[in-house]
Amino acid sequence: MGLDVLFDAVLAVFTSGSVIYVFLGVVLGLTFGVIPGLGGTTALALLIPVTFSMESLDAMYLAGGVMGATSFGGSITAILLNTPGTAPNAATTFDGYPLARQGKAGLAIGASACASAMGGLIGLFTLLLVIPVARELVLAFGPAEFFLLTILGLVAIAVSARGKLLRGLIAGGFGLLLAFVGSDTVSGELRFTLGTDYLWDGIPLVPTLTGMFALSQMIELALKGGSVAGNADAAKQRISGVWEGVRAVFVNWPTLLRGSAIGTIIGAIPGLGGTVASFIAYTSTVQTSKNPESFGKGNILGVIAPESANNAKDGGSLVPTVAFGIPGSAETALFLGILVLHGIDPGPSILLDNQREVYGLIVALTLSAVGASVIGLIFSRWLVMITHINVDFLVPVVVAVSLTGVYVLAGKPGDVMLAMIMGVIGYLMIRFDYPRLTLVIALVLGETCERSFHQTRMISDYDMIGFMAARPQSLILIVLIVLTLLLPSLRRVKWR
Amino acid sequence: MLKTLKHGLIAAAALAVSAGAAMAEWPDKPIKFIVGYSPGGGFDAYARALAPELEKSLGVEVVVENVPGAGGQKGAATIYRADPDGYTIGIWNIPGLTVPQLLGKANGFDLNDVTWLATLGNSRYALAVKADSEYQKLEDLCSLGRPFKHSDTGPASTSSVTAYIAMNLIDCPIINVTGYKGSSDTIVALMRGEVDATIKPIASLNKYVKSGDVRLLMTFEDTPSVEGVPSSGEAGYPDFSKFQVVRVIGGPPGIPADIAARLSEAVVAAASSDTVQEWSVSSKRPVDPVGPEETRALMDELMGFYTTYKDLLAQK
Known part of the structure; x- marks a missing residue:
């Protein structure tokens, strides 16, 4: 392993002309990212059958282009429409949209572009650094640590809901309830399936996210009428201050680094993913800030943290993949699926047997992380126009496209129904001021939390506490959980 | 999804044609190949490797369609409920689908009635x-x-x-x-x-x-x-x-014997083709095709075997 392999891979993509596939992937990824309800998973799932007739390396370039571009694309809609283009951008709406309302959309988009690119690069750089020890890293973290990480995430929910603690806990509790629908991972018993086999595999994530984030916001917009920017702000919604946004990322490098580190680590945990990564990056940034009150009102750090995290997660999610050929995220699972289609059976020697494909993907992701931001910035000038479109036109188009996306992913009419139900629930949550992201985070964490709790009990011979106490990596996480819980009270003491 | 719609329309049109005429001309339209798992999995890989060779021997398009869900049961039910006109077949996971059926947890299919066409191989x-x-x-x-x-x-x-x-x-x-x-x-x-x-x-x-x-x-x-x-x-x-995983090709109950025979032949021929055999070696997925009689015998044998342990499985 080494730099020579990487240089070869970089040379290969440019000399073979295959860079066009990366470019195609970036354009596709940006498009799927920008449109609420369509995301990286949908784009890759649709591409899988298409790649069957392609050369395996070209398929990797295409997949990498898509993977690296969606999350920045999604941040544009999050900032301009208060509707995350993809689920991981949900945390970006908290401060991105207020910035846009203040006429600083350019600043927010500039910061998001730069943070996405930098986060992506930091994640991939970390991946390259840890490749030699990837096996040991993956073996060091087991169900006990996964369980503690989900607890850390759930604790972050409580801490994040400042001022609205009760509402946050209600939304989180509801998310956990939803997480337990479907067959029990240990006994196989079916729970809360309402007599339909649709719910056997649990509440599917993509339709839920589409309903919660895209459809609910469209209902809200439709009822409000007018255009997003509104007549009063219309003049202000120009793209200016992009470079100021880019600069803000480098000035606030501790936020960038923390966001990227959190993204990389969470990305490497199978089953968690970008939504959790950007949420934790956001909450930890708020927590460590000297004036947490400024968040939610248009603090640029509130854009930098989640956007660096949700691009850094791609590098992290490849750690289990290069170590053992196992996926770290929904996207890497599809990437491995593409390999299987090409007659490659990913396994522990994936780095030796399929070096070309793995490094091809890494190079494509690198080009895409930077390329997407550049292309996005060029077009953002026109994308801002979205906010001037009358919602009578905007809403039907977004609803139709996102529901089509939901249907196309698995071809199940039930998914469309679920997305619509979640859209209504999401709207009610907006209306009565309950945090939707909290519900989603609990839903995502609940599944992993329950599963790894059962696993830890069984592998520890039903002595979980003794088992965790003997593992330093578990102890560190326990300390982090305690600190997260104590931090608000500690801060109060210090300020006095 | 346009494809699905198209197939639906074609299927509706086909109903108007008399069964005898349809049989004489079979196959004159695309054949659906259902996989009960997501794209990129093992069963999907088998289906996609087989489909192009099936097209060659049948002379019509073979469309792989993924119907994932409920541990493969959704796909199984989709095949089982299709019209037995030889235009819908699929790949079955045995005993992955046998055990739920024995425990009364199967939804929408009965393995005893499936028209078994061929066995691709077992792991x-x-x-x-x-x-x-x-x-x-x-x-x-x-x-x-x-x-x-x-x-x-x-x-x-x-x-x-x-x-x-x-x-x-x-x-x-x-x-x-x-x-x-x-x-x-x-x-x-x-x-x-x-x-x-x-x-x-x-x-x-x-x-x-x-x-x-x-x-x-x-x-x-x-x-x-x-x-x-x-x-x-x-x-x-x-x-x-x-104990083994068997990958079996089968269609809905009641496919006319002559059509079933031609489908079986085509599947065995496709699985024995050089392209599929080379794929089998390079991807290390066993392909040793056997025809319908052996497949039916194997299905009966395995059903009998797992029935013996029905009580044990139920209390698990």
Whole structure:
């Protein structure tokens, strides 16, 4: 392993002309990212059958282009429409949209572009650094640590809901309830399936996210009428201050680094993913800030943290993949699926047997992380126009496209129904001021939390506490959980 | 999805044509090949490798359609409920679908009525431990003074069922740690030392044997196929060779005999073609096609075998 392999891979993509596939992937990824309800998973799932007739390396370039571009694309809609283009951008709406309302959309988009690119690069750089020890890293973290990480995430929910603690806990509790629908991972018993086999595999994530984030916001917009920017702000919604946004990322490098580190680590945990990564990056940034009150009102750090995290997660999610050929995220699972289609059976020697494909993907992701931001910035000038479109036109188009996306992913009419139900629930949550992201985070964490709790009990011979106490990596996480819980009270003491 | 719509329209149009005429001209429109799992999985890979060769021998388009959900049952039900006109076939996971049916948890299909066309191949199981483990044979795992821990994806998975029945047959206590995200994950769990052993298809384990991470203690077959590893037949467990994953092609109940015969022929021919055989070698997925009679016999035999353990499975 080494730099020579990487240089070869970089040379290969440019000399073979295959860079066009990366470019195609970036354009596709940006498009799927920008449109609420369509995301990286949908784009890759649709591409899988298409790649069957392609050369395996070209398929990797295409997949990498898509993977690296969606999350920045999604941040544009999050900032301009208060509707995350993809689920991981949900945390970006908290401060991105207020910035846009203040006429600083350019600043927010500039910061998001730069943070996405930098986060992506930091994640991939970390991946390259840890490749030699990837096996040991993956073996060091087991169900006990996964369980503690989900607890850390759930604790972050409580801490994040400042001022609205009760509402946050209600939304989180509801998310956990939803997480337990479907067959029990240990006994196989079916729970809360309402007599339909649709719910056997649990509440599917993509339709839920589409309903919660895209459809609910469209209902809200439709009822409000007018255009997003509104007549009063219309003049202000120009793209200016992009470079100021880019600069803000480098000035606030501790936020960038923390966001990227959190993204990389969470990305490497199978089953968690970008939504959790950007949420934790956001909450930890708020927590460590000297004036947490400024968040939610248009603090640029509130854009930098989640956007660096949700691009850094791609590098992290490849750690289990290069170590053992196992996926770290929904996207890497599809990437491995593409390999299987090409007659490659990913396994522990994936780095030796399929070096070309793995490094091809890494190079494509690198080009895409930077390329997407550049292309996005060029077009953002026109994308801002979205906010001037009358919602009578905007809403039907977004609803139709996102529901089509939901249907196309698995071809199940039930998914469309679920997305619509979640859209209504999401709207009610907006209306009565309950945090939707909290519900989603609990839903995502609940599944992993329950599963790894059962696993830890069984592998520890039903002595979980003794088992965790003997593992330093578990102890560190326990300390982090305690600190997260104590931090608000500690801060109060210090300020006095 | 336009395709689905198109097929729906074509199917509706076909109903207007008399059955006799349709049979005489069969096949005159695309054939749907249903896979009950997501794109990129093992069953999907088989279907997509087979489809182009099937097209060649049948002269019409063969469209692979993924209908994932409920552990493959959704796909099975989709095939089962289709019109038996020879335009819908699919790939079946046996005994992955046999066990739910026996336990009364099957939804929308009955394996006893499926029109079986051909068997593509079967994967044998092996018992594996960590490479540097002290366990040298199956008996070591059974005499730990506690149940040995086994890793698996879900309690209803084929390998869970295999581990559970097989160890019960020989009174070997076992705890099945489930919830791992895929068969690779269950093997990584073994390497992390979370479990003592795992029973998985030989093809999945082989990659980890080669990388020096795990060691096979026994293969579940009559005569050994892996050098230096005893088979269950040799070790004195003759029943263990019944456990295997079989990938079978079948259609809805009641496909007319002449059409079924042509479909069977086409599937066997496609699976025996050079392209598919080369794919089988390069991707290490076994393809040894057998025709409809042998397939039906195998299905009956396996149904009988698992029925014997119905009570055991129910109380699991």
